Amino acid sequence: MLDIKYLRKSTQEAKQRLVDRGVAPEKLDELLAVDQQRRDTIQKVESLKSQRNDVTEKIAFAKRHKEDASEAIAQMQEVGAEIKTLDAQQAQLDEQVQSLAAHLPNLAHEDVPVGPDEAANVEQRKWEPAVYGHRPQALAPTPEWVKAHYDIGERLGILDFERGAKVSGARFLYYVGDGARLERAVYNFMLDEHRKEGYTEMITPIVVNDSAMFGTGQYPKFQEDAYRVAGLDQTYIPTAEVPLTNYYSGETLPAEDLPIKFTALSPSFRKEAGAAGKDTRGLIRLHQFNKVEMVKFTKPEQSYDELEKMTANAENILQKLGLPYHVIALSTGDMGFSAAKTYDVEVWMPQQQVYREISSVSNTEDFQARRMHITYRDEQGKLQLVHTLNGSGLAVGRTIAAILENYQNEDGTVTIPEVLQPYMGGQEYLQATRHI
Numbered sequence: 001m002l003d004i005k006y007l008r009k010s011t012q013e014a015k016q017r018l019v020d021r022g023v024a025p026e027k028l029d030e031l032l033a034v035d036q037q038r039r040d041t042i043q044k045v046e047s048l049k050s051q052r053n054d055v056t057e058k059i060a061f062a063k064r065h066k067e068d069a070s071e072a073i074a075q076m077q078e079v080g081a082e083i084k085t086l087d088a089q090q091a092q093l094d095e096q097v098q099s100l101a102a103h104l105p106n107l108a109h110e111d112v113p114v115g116p117d118e119a120a121n122v123e124q125r126k127w128e129p130a131v132y133g134h135r136p137q138a139l140a141p142t143p144e145w146v147k148a149h150y151d152i153g154e155r156l157g158i159l160d161f162e163r164g165a166k167v168s169g170a171r172f173l174y175y176v177g178d179g180a181r182l183e184r185a186v187y188n189f190m191l192d193e194h195r196k197e198g199y200t201e202m203i204t205p206i207v208v209n210d211s212a213m214f215g216t217g218q219y220p221k222f223q224e225d226a227y228r229v230a231g232l233d234q235t236y237i238p239t240a241e242v243p244l245t246n247y248y249s250g251e252t253l254p255a256e257d258l259p260i261k262f263t264a265l266s267p268s269f270r271k272e273a274g275a276a277g278k279d280t281r282g283l284i285r286l287h288q289f290n291k292v293e294m295v296k297f298t299k300p301e302q303s304y305d306e307l308e309k310m311t312a313n314a315e316n317i318l319q320k321l322g323l324p325y326h327v328i329a330l331s332t333g334d335m336g337f338s339a340a341k342t343y344d345v346e347v348w349m350p351q352q353q354v355y356r357e358i359s360s361v362s363n364t365e366d367f368q369a370r371r372m373h374i375t376y377r378d379e380q381g382k383l384q385l386v387h388t389l390n391g392s393g394l395a396v397g398r399t400i401a402a403i404l405e406n407y408q409n410e411d412g413t414v415t416i417p418e419v420l421q422p423y424m425g426g427q428e429y430l431q432a433t434r435h436i
Contacts, residue, residue, distance in 0.1 A: 001101055001102065001367060001370040001371045002014075002101060002104055002106070002107065002367070002370075003366075003370065004035060004097075004101065007028065007031070007032065008032065008035070011028065011032065014028060014107070015028050017107045017108065018104065018105075018107070020108055020114050020332040020333075021105045021106075021107070021108060021332050021333070021335075022105075022116065022332075022333055023104060023105065027100070027103075027104065028104070030100060031097065031100040031101060031104070034093060034096045034097050034100060035097050037093055038090060038093035038094060038096075038097055041086055041089055041090045041093060042090060044086055045083060045086045045087060045090060048079055048082055048083050048086070049083060051079055052076060052079045052080060052083065055075050055076045055079065056076060059073060059076065099220075102214070102220055102221075103220070103221055105335075105337045105338070106217075106337070106338050106339055106340050106364060106365065106367040107340065108332045108335065108340060108341065109304075109340045109341040109363070109365075111341070112329065112330070112331065112332055112335070112340075112341050113329055113330075113331040113332070114331065114332050115331035115332060115333050115334075116331075116333040117331070117333045117334055118330075118331070118334045119331075120331035120332075120333065120334070121328045121329065121330050121331050121334055121344075122328060122329045122331075123326055123327070123328050124326075124327040124328060124329055124343065125326065125327050126324075126325075126326040126327075127315065127318070127319060127324065127325055127326070128324045128348075129319075129322045129323075129324065142350045142351065142353060143410070145410050146350050146351050146405070146408060147351060147405075147408065148281075148282065148351045148352070148405065149282055149283060149349075149351070149400070149401040149402075149404040149405045150281050150282035150283070150401075152404045152405070152408055152414065153179060153283075153404060155412065155432060156178070156179075156412075156414070156430055156431065156432050156433070157176060157177065157432055157433055158175065158176050158177055158178050158179025158180075158182070158430065159173055159174075159175060159176070159179050159283075160173060160174040160175075160176050161173045161281075161282075168287075168288075169287075170280070170287075171272070171280070171285065171286045171287045172286065172287055172288055173283075173286070177433055178424075178427075178430050178433065179400075181424055181427075182400060182403070182416070182420070182424065182430065183290065183396060183397075183400060184423070185416075185420045185423035185424050186396050186399050186400060186403075186420065187265045187290055187292055187396050188423055189317075189320075189419060189420055189423055190265075190292040190317055190393055190394060190396070190399075191263060191265060191292060193313075193316060193317055193320070194263040194292070194294060194313060194393055195263070197261075197313050197316075198261055199261040199262060199263035199294060199313075200260075200261065200262050200263070201262075201263055201264065202240075202244060202247075202262050202263070202264040203264065203265075203266075204237075204240050204243035204244060204247075204264050204266055205237075205243050206236060206237050206243075206266055206267055206269075207229060207234045207235065207236055207237070208234065208235055208237055208242050208243055208246065209233050209234055209235075210233050210234075210235070211246075211249075212242055212243065212246040212249070213226070213235055213242060214371060215242075215245065215246050215249055215368060215371045215372035216241055216242050216245050216246065216338065216368050216371075216372075216390075217336075217337045217338030217364070217367065217368060217371070218238060218242065221337060222337070224271070225238070225270055225271050225272070226238060226269075226270075226271065227269040227270075227271060227287075236269040237266060237267075237268060237269065238268055238269060238270050239266075239268050239291060239293055239390075239392075240264040240265070240266035240268070240291065240292075240293035240295075241293050241295060241390040243264075243266075244262045244264055244293060244295040244390075245295050245368060245372070245388055245390065246372060247262070248260075248297065248372075248374050249372040249373065249374060250372070250373050250374070251374060251375075252374075252375045252376060252377065252383065253297060253374065253375070253376045253386060254376070255299070255376045255377055255378065255379075258297060258298055258299050258302065258376060258386065259296050259297060259298040259299075259302055259306055260296065260297040260298075261294070261295070261296050262294070262295045262296075263292060263293065263294050263295075263393060264292070264293050265290060265291070265292050265293075265396075266290070266291065266293065267288055267289070267290055268288070268289055268290070268291045269287065269288055270287060271287065272285055272287065282401060283397040283398060283400055283401040284356060284397075284398060284401060286397060289395065289396065289397040290396040290397065291392055291394075291395050291396060292392070292393045292394060292396065293390065293391070293392060293393065294310055294313060294314075294361075294389075294390065294391045294392075294393040295388070295389065295390050296310060296388065296389040296390075297374065297386045297387075297388055298386060298387045298388075298389065299376065299384075299386070299387070300365070300366070300384070300385075300386075300387050302387070303363050303365065303387035303389060304341075304363060306363075306389055307341065307343070307361065307362075307363040307389055310361050310389055310391045311327065311343045311345065311361045311391065313391075313393060314345050314359040314361055314391055314392065314393050314394060315327065315345060317393060317394055317399075318345065318347060318358070318394070320419050321399070321402075321403065321417045321419060321420070322406075322417055322418075323347050323348070323399075323402050323403070323406055324347070324348035324406070325345055325346060325347045325348060325355070325358070326345075326346055326355055327343050327344070327345050327346075328343065328344050328346065329341075329342070329343055330342040330343070330344055335362070336360070336362060338362070338364045338367050338368055339362035339363070339364055340362075340363050340364060340365040340367065341362065341363050342360055342361065342362040342363075343360075343361045343362075344357050344359070344360050344361075345357070345358055345359040345360075345361070345394075346358060347398070347399075347402040348402070348406065349401070349402060349405050349406075350405050350406060351405050356398065356401075356402075357395075357398075358392070358394050358395055358398045358399060358402065359391055359392040359393065359394045359395065360391065360392055361389070361390075361391030361392070362389065362390055362391065363387065363389045364387070364388050364389065364390070365387050366385035366386070366387055366388075368388045369385040369386045369387065369388055370385055374386050374388070403416075403417060404430075409429075412431070412432065413429045413430060413431045414429065414430040414431075415428065415429055416428055416429060416430060
């Protein structure tokens, strides 16, 4: 949620920054007009309440002196009725302000590239291992025998999309045998690496209430993309960011404990309502997938240093897996709703000869904390909003896809990255096996 005081005080600046996020100036005008009505109503109510107090004293005085108080009583009843009407109006205006403000995205940090879409994103750096999958030059022209990850998985018998669709529908699958073991190896490796970096490992609920979804910015704008529990105020999480960040909702954190760092593996559920026709095959865009998430709570002056560290934590996973990637800074038009600044880490997929997002790391500044009322006390003892950050560390299914494509061999086998082999009992290769 944006700071309404800032929007009132710096309206023209806020309008331009919202335009950079794709919001029409009229949206802010509408919000501020309703906010002004609300403030005017509050003033009227306070004035009438003061008047009612005066009348109450007159009635008490008249009764003490056995004087006629009927006129004052009638006046008080009239004032009371007007207050009741205005209170109802104020409640309605409060709701309107909340609703209008809830649909405004976060404002971009000053160094975020300005642009309407992904074409304005800016590459920050690129990393390519000297050797990966026993083959040099990861970004060299792809040999003809290189296959897509879904073809590899089906040929090896470790990914079963057909039966996933039979049982659950499109964009669901079964991991089978070594596929299941590889998925487990990947996320255990990720969690172990994040624990080394000081993250506290968590196991979270996978169902949250609407307040939690509002707190991180998924609701109300993106409700159509969520899997909801029928008849209940509950949603299956789209990412562990939601339960992790809401862990401290409504709390004041000890300043000396900041920054606080959490990591968690969780299933994630997304309808992908806005992605019809995109990535219909394979592991890139599923309705249910595992993801390791990172979340931080920081003081404002720490948050951008912590953003760089969190991005490095995501990159560390890819480097140790030996997977080529690059990091891009997202433009104002391509960032998520709650983000003030976002880096996307994209892994190289040789069959398509493209980079695909595998992690998105964002600083939301105080946008989420204002919604969730998460604070700390500064050195003067004054309550301040924390800054919250979140990032994938990594999307597990997309990591499996990248391993299958980058580590495939001409004979049809797939080399298991060296750092994962201890998690798979020393196994070095994935090869075709028969399963029932």
